[in-house]
Amino acid sequence: MSNEVSLDQVDRDILFQLSQGGRLTNVELAKRVGLTPPPCLRRVKRLEEAGVITGYRAVIDPEALGRGLEVLVDVEIYAQDRKSFEAFEATVASYDEVVECRRMYGRPDYFLRVAVADHAAYEAFLTGKLSGLPAVLRLESHLTMKKIKATG
Template sequence: MNNGFQLDAVDREILFHLSQDGRLTNAELAKRVGLTSPPCLRRVKRLEEAGVVTGYRAAVNPEAVGCGLKVFIDVEIYANDRKTVEEFETAVASCEEVVEFRRMYGRPDHSTRVAVADHAAYEAFATGKLSGLPAVLCYTSHLIMKTIKATG
């Protein structure tokens, strides 16, 4: 870890349990990792303050909120000047359909994951938003057949 922060076996166990269920009470978490509540809480606070634990989120079923179609998109852009790249990234990141967006080393330049209701909604996103951005050279869509494992 940076700045000399070291994780021991108990810290790793705490992280494992919190990643499985971020709503665990401190008492239940302490029980699972073999501590009493006060030292467990101190460890959790230390992990939060060190930036190891960055937040707690609800896992939302995409189908239940009308976003059952998930698509990975590889995007190549023609520009490499900072201003154009930043404008492109800001525009894509602001799209509500985009649930994950990464700048890559090599090709493709960017990898994006979108969640939409159906194929028509994806077509509207791809043709109406993504392909209309000035920096886009090309993009390749990968529709997900089945999710085998997804974490975090």
């Protein structure tokens, strides 16, 4: 949060409802959290301005985009200097296949979520792009058996 904001239970209810369906109208949201529309809208605006609500987005079915295979990848790198970290991060962030990249404490150094069409596309990404990066020491791929819980 950019500005420290005290959240009461109504604020938390608003955040929960919006996280479940960001396209709720203010009238519907107000009804769900037990407010009338004007104070509900003021609270939402305050949460947006304070940086608690950072945006709204559409959740898109990866299959519809031809990216039905998601692979979680642990990456360890050789380098420990800032320039190498930054170069690796910039390169990985530029790859369309990488939908999430996190620098981790400890091992692995990075955690990636990669979305591709199928196993052949993942192999091409892994061998043609990721494993060829100069800083890469080790890669470990994880395929999901079953998604139990996911947010967005």
